[in-house]
Amino acid sequence: MKIDNYIELYKNKTFESMNLHFKSKEIFPGGINHNIRYFKPYPFYTVKAKGKFLTDIDGNKYIDFWNGHWALILGHSPKMVSDKLKKQVKRGTLYGTANESSIKLGEMINKAMPLAENIRFSSTGSEATMYAIRLARAKTRKRFIAKVIGGWHGFNSNLLQSVNYPYEVDEGIGLIEDENQFIESIQFNDLDRSLKVLESIKDDLAGIIVEPILGGAGCIIPKEGYLEGLQEFARQNDSLLILDEIVTGFRHSFSGAMNHYKLEPDIFTLGKIIGGGLPIGAVCGKKEVMSLADMTNKSDKRMYCSIGGGTFSANPITMTAGYTTLKFLKKNPTVYEKINSLGDLARNELSKLFKELKIDVKITGYGSLFMIHFLNDKVREINNALDSALTNNELLFNYQFALIAKYNIFFLPLKMGAFSHAHEKEDVYKLLEATREIFQNNKARIAHT
Numbered sequence: 119m120k121i122d123n124y125i126e127l128y129k130n131k132t133f134e135s136m137n138l139h140f141k142s143k144e145i146f147p148g149g150i151n152h153n154i155r156y157f158k159p160y161p162f163y164t165v166k167a168k169g170k171f172l173t174d175i176d177g178n179k180y181i182d183f184w185n186g187h188w189a190l191i192l193g194h195s196p197k198m199v200s201d202k203l204k205k206q207v208k209r210g211t212l213y214g215t216a217n218e219s220s221i222k223l224g225e226m227i228n229k230a231m232p233l234a235e236n237i238r239f240s241s242t243g244s245e246a247t248m249y250a251i252r253l254a255r256a257k258t259r260k261r262f263i264a265k266v267i268g269g270w271h272g273f274n275s276n277l278l279q280s281v282n283y284p285y286e287v288d289e290g291i292g293l294i295e296d297e298n299q300f301i302e303s304i305q306f307n308d309l310d311r312s313l314k315v316l317e318s319i320k321d322d323l324a325g326i327i328v329e330p331i332l333g334g335a336g337c338i339i340p341k342e343g344y345l346e347g348l349q350e351f352a353r354q355n356d357s358l359l360i361l362d363e364i365v366t367g368f369r370h371s372f373s374g375a376m377n378h379y380k381l382e383p384d385i386f387t388l389g390k391i392i393g394g395g396l397p398i399g400a401v402c403g404k405k406e407v408m409s410l411a412d413m414t415n416k417s418d419k420r421m422y423c424s425i426g427g428g429t430f431s432a433n434p435i436t437m438t439a440g441y442t443t444l445k446f447l448k449k450n451p452t453v454y455e456k457i458n459s460l461g462d463l464a465r466n467e468l469s470k471l472f473k474e475l476k477i478d479v480k481i482t483g484y485g486s487l488f489m490i491h492f493l494n495d496k497v498r499e500i501n502n503a504l505d506s507a508l509t510n511n512e513l514l515f516n517y518q519f520a521l522i523a524k525y526n527i528f529f530l531p532l533k534m535g536a537f538s539h540a541h542e543k544e545d546v547y548k549l550l551e552a553t554r555e556i557f558q559n560n561k562a563r564i565a566h567t
């Protein structure tokens with residue numbers, strides 16, 4: 119696919135963004151505040167977001183399939199949430215004290231996901247997973263944590279391993295071996311190989327942390343029996359299963375993926391959707407584990423597991439947005455019917471279209487999450503992160519960039535897409551039309567990509 123023309127188009131329509139990017143690079147490393155938000159030649163700079171649209175500083179209005187890192191299940195800035203926020207701002211933004219709004223959100227989560235017998239809120243998912251593994255180590259008094267290759271649990275140092283291809287190479291400098299020596303990686307969807315690795319560390323295995331659907335690594339659903347097998351192993355060996363539901367919690371139903379896959383994790387993490395568009399993370403679990411975090415009335419710090427919070431944890435703004443969002447989802451289960459069926463429609467129609475265009479793809483996903491993988495001789499199936507990494511990601515980037523440059527359709531390049539309540543069928547049809555045009559115009563080139 120000839121990308122140059124699209125780069126030209128993009129540059130012509132994002133002049134102010136380019137200027138901002140020059141400024142931004144002076145202030146922030148790489149001009150960004152999250153590694154994945156950069157894409158070539160420079161990202162556009164958003165000034166407004168409403169419903170399914172992002173508007174950049176040059177006035178381009180994009181249909182957004184990225185939805186704030188897949189957090190915005192109701193779309194950008196839904197009215198009922200912003201109305202409640204306006205009222206809450208008048209009453210205060212950060213109390214820095216115990217407050218009732220946290221109880222309302224906590225109770226809502228607990229009713230929807232009864233295994234959240236106890237919850238601790240934080241401000242990011244990265245903190246929540248960091249606390250989750252600390253709790254697992256505290257409960258079991260063991261040291262090893264097993265994680266999946268390609269599994270993404272945020273930027274905490276312990277779990278920043280085997281995230282990006284090539285997986286055996288450190289995720290950058292500054293991560294020291296001593297810190298990571300008790301993390302072991304396992305292959306998603308390969309139970310036999312995973313169990314062999316787990317077996318070799320079982321006496322010192324505190325927990326297994328896994329996303330029920332591999333999100334950042336390619337929107338990959340688990341094979342039947344894989345997650346159950348990990349759970350079973352954990353049970354038999356006095357280790358804990360930690361399910362990272364930061365993407366999947368409240369994404370497919372008013373519950374978690376644990377409900378769909380009938381899992382009973384000892385600890386699980388939530389984030390994204392439960393913050394209603396504001397920063398959040400949560401570590402949740404059975405009382406027998408979570409009570410280790412209770413340091414009240416304990417005079418000796420050897421008696422409890424010290425986890426956050428933090429300055430902004432359970433702030434009334436986030437709590438209000440999260441509670442309002444979950445309340446709406448609870449009252450309106452049709453939201454899930456709608457977004458899940460939009461996901462089905464996109465997966466089915468894109469598959470048909472690519473078949474017709476004779477382009478070899480695999481569309482993965484479940485419910486409202488979906489991702490296109492361009493297959494090649496090396497990769498025919500998408501079962502794990504490595505499969506996804508070895509597909510034709512150059513073509514995927516060029517395709518998603520073309521969507522941005524010419525059709526004002528935004529996926530964060532190389533990442534899966536998500537539907538929100540603000541999307542409609544017409545958005546799927548727009549995506550299909552644009553996809554057809556992009557590939558028909560570039561047929562000869564694609565054959566050689």
Ligand SMILES: Cc1ncc(COP(=O)(O)O)c(C=O)c1O
Pocket residue numbers: 187241242243244245247270271272273329333334362363364365389390398399
């Ligand atoms: C599965 C999963 N866990 C943890 C995180 C980290 O959350 P945060 O970005 O809020 O720190 C993410 C973020 O994308 C995620 O997808």
